[in-house]
Amino acid sequence: MYARCGKVEDALKVFDESSQRGVNDVVSWNSIVGAYVQSGEVNRALKMFGRMNSGGFGLQADVVSLVNILPACGSIKAAMLGKQVHCYAFRSCLFEDVFVGNAIVDMYAKCGMMREAKKAFDIMDDKDVVSWNAMVTAYSQSGSFDDMMHLFEEMKEKKIESNVVTWSAVIAGYAQRGLGVEALDVFRRMQLSRAAPNMITLVSLLSACATLGALLVGKETHAHAIRCLMNNRNDRGEDLTLNNALIDMYAKCGNVSDARIIFQSLSLKEMNVVSWTVMIGGCAQFGDANEAMGLFSQMLHGTTRPNAYTISCALMACSRLGALRSGKEIHAYVMRNCNGNGFESVMLYVANCLIDMYSKCGNVDAAQIVFDNILNKNDVSWTALMTGYGMHGRGEEALQVFDGMQKAGLVPDEITFLVVLYACSHSGMVERGIKYFNTMQRDYGVAPMSKHYACMVDLLGRAGRLDEVVELIKGMPMKASPIVWVSLLSACRIYANVELGEYAAERLLELDSKYDGTYTLLSNIYANAGRWKDVSRIRLLMRKMGIKKRPGCSWVQGEKGTASFFVGDRSHPQSEQIYELLADLIQRITIIGYVPETSFSLHDVDEEEKKGLLYEHSEKLALAYAILTSTPGAPIRITKNLRFCGDCHNAFIFISMIVDHEIIVRDSSRFHHFRKGTCSCRGYW
Known part of the structure; x- marks a missing residue:
């Protein structure tokens, strides 16, 4: 009673009093071990089980004892103790009990010992549907899809009726590895079998829809959840799991507004770290990156602490915005909070995200520093840094990283060569690019795609x-x-x-x-x-055809946040000052040799009108605003959603001669660094 009411310490007091009177039996021991397992105190459960079997009490573990302790072994991957329990089950003939056999199969699977799990399964004389489910689930979770489907089909041949657990295990296995088409196909077969989906099925199905961007099927799954589950709530935790999956699905299917509605329907007390992470990630990748940053800030001021995946989503938003200052603040947060808060096992993942963020925010030298401080670099680390140098037009450095990667013993794959060719292309290294393309299959076994x-x-x-x-x-x-x-x-x-x-x-x-x-x-x-x-x-x-041209937009990080500009934009509160400064800049650079390239004004108007249209391009407005609001000498960082205009590129070269700023522009293709009348692209872009 105490254990089931969550009062484990009170249960222990009663157990100890019984021990003192010498009235404990195997049922009492099973009860206290089970209490620890249910409360998640697995190590205490294992310790108590050890006392029971070696404490001189004259007790023999029974079926309940083994069924209690084997899941505990699996949960902390205590394979050695699990094997000992397995041996005991054989010696005491308890293995013949189907519940014990199922628990042993499940224990081995959770310890990653699939061969032992299959051996235990094969020698079971008495298998029930739970036995088959345990093995199907084990294959699913280990990614052994061929074995999983073989066993699944064998169940059909032997006329063992698949239940919701079987179907859900197969669907979850495919969904968790991004195989959305296969997951949806199995779900259709499940529907034909008339098996009713449960929460695990629906959550896995939503994950598959998110992978494929299958919004219609995702909406159908949402409707099914409302019909079948929402009116029969037994577990608020399950509701939150479903809501988190819905937020993720809608966001990844490009419907961030519906994801936001579900997120906002949750109270702050209900939200967990997954809720925040999927919403921040959805906004960063598919919606408004500014909103993602706002949500991350709101989360930091609440009670839920971000994990490594939340951090990566926030860094993604910084990358999209070119928000170097915010990225540095997140880096500082990670450094302050990385010890003892769940980051240790995924610090490499966070470090790789930092390399990407610094590169995309225009500071590839900072990305190099992060890279240099990683102790155990993986292929993602090398590729991220190589990509950073490539997008900044620093092809030689990119190829040096490529050479270093090979010296470190890592084998280049198709993504590595994609980055190498990209770096060669953006640095004008034509012959070297041709050489790498010709040798990638011959020397590395990578077929060009x-x-x-x-x-x-x-x-x-x-x-x-x-x-x-x-x-x-x-x-x-x-x-x-x-x-x-x-x-x-x-x-x-x-x-x-x-x-x-x-x-x-x-x-x-x-x-x-x-x-x-x-x-x-x-x-x-x-x-x-x-x-x-x-x-x-x-x-x-x-x-x-209903095709709309994306309007050119440029944005710049100022001291008061991000300012965005479209061509001819006059909506900014400082619009009058921006245009006055821009006119002054154009006049000054015209004196020193700037000539407008009217071929980039793609309108059938006279030359003077073309010049006027060129002066109103979004990147020029963003630059004028940045000069107006930035501290003298501070770098200016501008991001544009389309290719950099050729006339604007020329104008920026001249403007960099007369202002005391380094001007860094990221367009849809690469970076340009303007300093004292030169650009890092050297005219090759």
Whole structure:
């Protein structure tokens, strides 16, 4: 009674009093061991079980004793003690009891000893559906999907009826490893069998929907949960688990507004670290990164402490915003709180996220410092740093990291080579890029995929070697993907090759690509060639197909938060001062040689109007605001959602001659560092 009411210490007092009177029997011992197991005090349960069997009480463990202690062994992976209990079960003939056999199978599985689990399962004379479920679940959790499905099909052959536990184990196994299609397929089979799903089934199914972005199936699962579970609540913890899964599913399916509704329906007392993490992660990756940062700040001021995964989501938001100051604050928080608060086992994961954050916030040197302080680097650590150098146009450093990775004994994979080719492309290292592409399969056994070919198209295209690009695409062993044709189209935009640009656009349309950049790039090619009728035709086609061009947006981190600007934006409270300063800057740089490149004003208007439109580009407005509000000499960090405008790039080179700031711009492709009239890209971007 005391144990089931959660009063374990009171239960122990009664047990001790009984011991003093010498009236304890195996039932009493089983009760106190079971009390410790139920309360989660596994080590005390194991200690008490040891006393029972070696304390000279003349007691023999029975079926209940073993069924109590074996799950405890599995929960803390006490494999040696579990084996001893298994031996005892054989010697005492208790293994023949189906409950003991099931517990032994489950114990071995939880200790990761699948071979022993299968041996125990095979020699069981009397198996019930729980036995089969234990083995199916074990295979599911260990990722042995072939064995899992073989056993699952064997159950059918032997006409052992699968219950909700069996189905849920299979669905969960697939969902936990990102195999959403397989998970949904098993669920459809479950529905045909008329087995009713339980909470575990629904949560696993929502995870599969999140992996696939299958919003419709996710909504159907939500509706099913409301019909079948919400009116029969027995466990508030289960409700929270389901709500967390719903938040995650809606966010990853791009429906952050519905995720927010569910999150806001929870009280602060109900929320746990998972609730905060999935909402912050959803906003950071699929919604408003500023909102993610606000939620993280709100969490820090509450009672729920973030874990390593929450930290990674917050760092992702910093990366998207280019919010270096906030990223540094999170880094400081990690350093203050990493000891004894659940970060130890995942500090490498957090460190890798910090490398990514510093790189994407424009400070790859800080990323290098984090990297240097990691004791046990993994392939993600090396790749993250290599990517950072690549996006900053520091190709030589990226390749040095690649060499260091190999010297450390790590084998490059397809992602590593993708980063290497990217670094070569953005640093103008054409011949070295070609060399790595040609040797990746021969020397490393990594077959080039469509993304690698896209990198090569970009590499050769930036260098103007368009004939070689065409030959490369013709020789691809697979059908060219949209990203390959977009890379070619982008090169055609740089070199004003209208004919080849049209060809690439046609191939993209054949692939039913609705990427707005395809139409924008082709429209820009026509505009540069003065073919305004074709520009109008493309824009009309976009309207008919419901494709909207993403508006260019630039944002900058100021002392009072993030300020965002669109082209011609006058919504900012300091708009008048921004335009006055920008006009002054344009006047000053014109004196020292700046000439507006009106080819980047893609409108059929006269030259003066084109100049006026260029002056209102979002990145110029962001720069003027940053100069207006920043401390003299402080670096200015601007992020743009699209490619950097060529005229703005030229203007920034001149502006960097007359202001005492380093100007760091991250566009959709790479970083540009402007200092005293030069750019880190060296004109190759």
